Amino acid sequence: MGGVExxxxxxxxxxxxxxxxxxxxGSIAHRxxxxxxxxxxxxxxxxxxxxxxxxxxxxxxxxASSRVRSMERQLGVALVDRSPRGSRLTDAGAxxxxxARRIVEAAAAFDAGAQALRDRRDSRLRVAxxxxxxxxLLPGWLLALRAQRPDTAVSLLAGNSAAVAxxxxxxxxxxxxxxxxxxxxxxxxxxxAHDQLIVVVAPGHPWARRRRALPAAELAATPLILxxxxxxxxxxxxxxxxxxxxxxxxxxxTTAVKAAVVSGAxxxxxxxxxVGEELALRRLVGIPVEGVSLARDLRxxxxxxxxxxxxxxxxxxxxxx
Numbered sequence: 001m002g003g004v005e006x007x008x009x010x011x012x013x014x015x016x017x018x019x020x021x022x023x024x025x026g027s028i029a030h031r032x033x034x035x036x037x038x039x040x041x042x043x044x045x046x047x048x049x050x051x052x053x054x055x056x057x058x059x060x061x062x063x064a065s066s067r068v069r070s071m072e073r074q075l076g077v078a079l080v081d082r083s084p085r086g087s088r089l090t091d092a093g094a095x096x097x098x099x100a101r102r103i104v105e106a107a108a109a110f111d112a113g114a115q116a117l118r119d120r121r122d123s124r125l126r127v128a129x130x131x132x133x134x135x136x137l138l139p140g141w142l143l144a145l146r147a148q149r150p151d152t153a154v155s156l157l158a159g160n161s162a163a164v165a166x167x168x169x170x171x172x173x174x175x176x177x178x179x180x181x182x183x184x185x186x187x188x189x190x191x192x193a194h195d196q197l198i199v200v201v202a203p204g205h206p207w208a209r210r211r212r213a214l215p216a217a218e219l220a221a222t223p224l225i226l227x228x229x230x231x232x233x234x235x236x237x238x239x240x241x242x243x244x245x246x247x248x249x250x251x252x253x254t255t256a257v258k259a260a261v262v263s264g265a266x267x268x269x270x271x272x273x274x275v276g277e278e279l280a281l282r283r284l285v286g287i288p289v290e291g292v293s294l295a296r297d298l299r300x301x302x303x304x305x306x307x308x309x310x311x312x313x314x315x316x317x318x319x320x321x
Contacts, residue, residue, distance in 0.1 A: 031074070032103075033071045033074055033075070033100075035103070035104065035107055036057075036067070037067050037068075037070070037071045038100040038103055038104055039057065039104060040053055040054075040057060040059075040064055040067055040068065041068070041071065041079065041080075041093070041096065041097055041100050042097060042100055042101060042104060043056050043057060044068075044080060044087050044089065045089055045093075045094070045097045048086050048087065048088070049086045049087055050064055050065060050068065050080065050082060050086075050087040051064075053087075065082075068080050075096065077090075077092040077093075077096075078090050078092060078093070079092060079093035079096055080093055118310070124152065124153045124154070124155070124311075125145075125152055125153070125154045125155070125174055125175070125310075125311040125312060125315065126154075126155050126157070126172065126173045126174045126175075127142075127154060127155070127156050127157070127173060127174070127175055127176070127177070127315070128156075128157040128158075128159065128163070128164040128167040128168060128172070128173035128175075128176040128177075129156065129157070129158055129164060129176065129177040129178075130158075130159070130160055130161045130164055130177060130178050130179050130231065130232050131158055131159070131160065131227075131231070131253055131254050132179055132195070132232070132233070132254055132271045132273055132274055133177040133178075133179065133298060134156060134158040134177075135158075135254065135255075135274070136271075136273040136274060137177075137193070137273070137298070137319075138156065138177065141315060141318050141319055142154055142156075142315075144318045145311065145314060145315050145318055148314060149311055149314065152311045154311075157172070157173060160227070160228065160230045160231040160232070160252075161178040161179060161180050161184065161230065161231060161232040161235065162184070162230035162231075163230065164176040164177065164178050164184075164301070165178070165184035165185075165186070165187060165301070168187060168301060168302060168303055169186050169187070169303060174302075174308065174311075174312040175300060175301075175302055175308050175312040175315060175316065176300070176301040176302065177192070177298065177299065177300055177301070177319075178232055178298075178299050178301055179195065179231075179232025179233060179235075179236070179271070179296055179297075179298055179299075180232035180235045180236060180296060180297075180299070181235060181236060181239055181296065181297075183299055183301050184301065186303065186304055187301040187302060187303060187304060188301065188302055188303070188304050188305070188306075188307075189299040189300060189301045189302075190299065190300050190316070190320075191297045191298070191299055192298055192299065192300050192316075192319040192320055193297075193298040193319070194295065194296070194297055194298065195271050195272065195273060195295070195296050195297070195298050196271070196272045196294060196295055196296075197233060197236060197237065197269050197270065197271060197272070197294035197295075197296065198269070198270065198271075198272050198275065198286045198287075198294065199214060199219065199267055199268075199269050199286065199287040199288075199289055200258075200261055200267065200268055200269075200270055200275055200278070200279070200284040200285065200286055200287070201261065201266075201267045201268075201284065201285055201287060202261055202262055202263070202264045202283075202284065202285070203282060203283075203284075203285055204264055205264065205266075205267065205285070207267060207285075207287050208285040208287075210287065213287075213288040213289060213290035214287050214288065214289045214290070215289075215290060215291055216240075216241065216289060216290065216291035216292035217291070219241065219269075219289055219292070220241045220242070220244040220245065220246070221246070222246065222266075222267060223246045223247065223248035223266060224245060224246060224247065224248055224266065224267055224268055224269060225248055225249045225251065225257050225260045225261055225265060225266050225267065225268040226245060226247045226248070226249070226250050226251070226257075226268070226269075227250070227251065227252070227254070227257060228250050228251070228252050229250075232296065233254075233269065233270065233271060236294065236296045237269050237294070240292045240293060240294055241292065245269075248265070248266045249265065249266070254270060254271070254274045257270060258270065258274065258275065258278060258284070261284060262278070262283055262284060267287070269294065300316050300319060
């Protein structure tokens with residue numbers, strides 16, 4: 001064994017020596033056997049049989065033999081003596097096995113650390129959503145996610161679409177949801193649903209007695225109770241009316257807009273998701289509009305190039321279910 005040890009002095013892992021003993025360059029990954037091969041060698045050393053090692057690792061014996069031969073060619077030394085009585089490590093194989101054990105133990109520590117990082121990531125989910133989605137769609141999605149991931153703590157940041165984009169770009173949210181014509185700059189997106197904006201008034205408003213659809217020009221000429229600039233609802237309405245929407249009052253929440261309309265302050269344009277109950281109870285009246293489209297997409301958004309992972313990916317999948 002002494003001759004092998006003299007050859008191997010200073011030639012342990014990381015020494016830079018090639019399989020043939022000469023200097024080599026390039027990536028070390030091309031010169032060091034993969035983890036699967038090293039695990040096989042350790043199993044042979046422990047069990048004394050190539051066949052038993054193959055069974056333990058769930059591979060066939062021919063595959064195990066092929067892997068050992070490939071490893072021997074890569075290193076340039078014989079590692080295993082095979083005989084009818086079993087498999088025995090050569091002197092070089094015993095030395096390589098000692099190095100392999102340290103590499104596999106380090107890989108196991110690496111794997112445990114990576115799993116800890118995944119567990120920490122998966123223990124929380126930060127969602128930013130525009131007001132309509134946060135109020136009318138997200139609760140159901142989050143309940144479904146909780147059934148799948150009961151140990152994931154979810155925090156919800158509600159705001160307008162511009163605020164959602166700011167949260168995502170600042171790294172303060174893992175997944176966002178917005179309403180509007182397009183995804184905000186710097187974000188990738190997926191359309192998860194479609195929505196329709198409708199004109200609503202109080203039952204006592206003159207429009208409530210109309211028999212014909214409201215012309216778009218009349219809508220544009222009428223002061224409206226509006227969401228603030230930066231909201232998806234406002235963006236769609238301004239685009240539909242060529243930027244001509246006239247504010248009577250600007251409010252920062254859908255709930256506040258509905259309350260103002262119900263009180264008789266004036267008409268508004270809101271998501272059909274937000275006014276279904278009020279329309280059914282006749283607290284609000286929907287007014288058909290002609291000459292303009294008020295349809296919009298609802299989107300999941302995330303920073304460009306950073307596809308959602310973990311619980312964020314699972315929540316995204318639930319929105320499409």
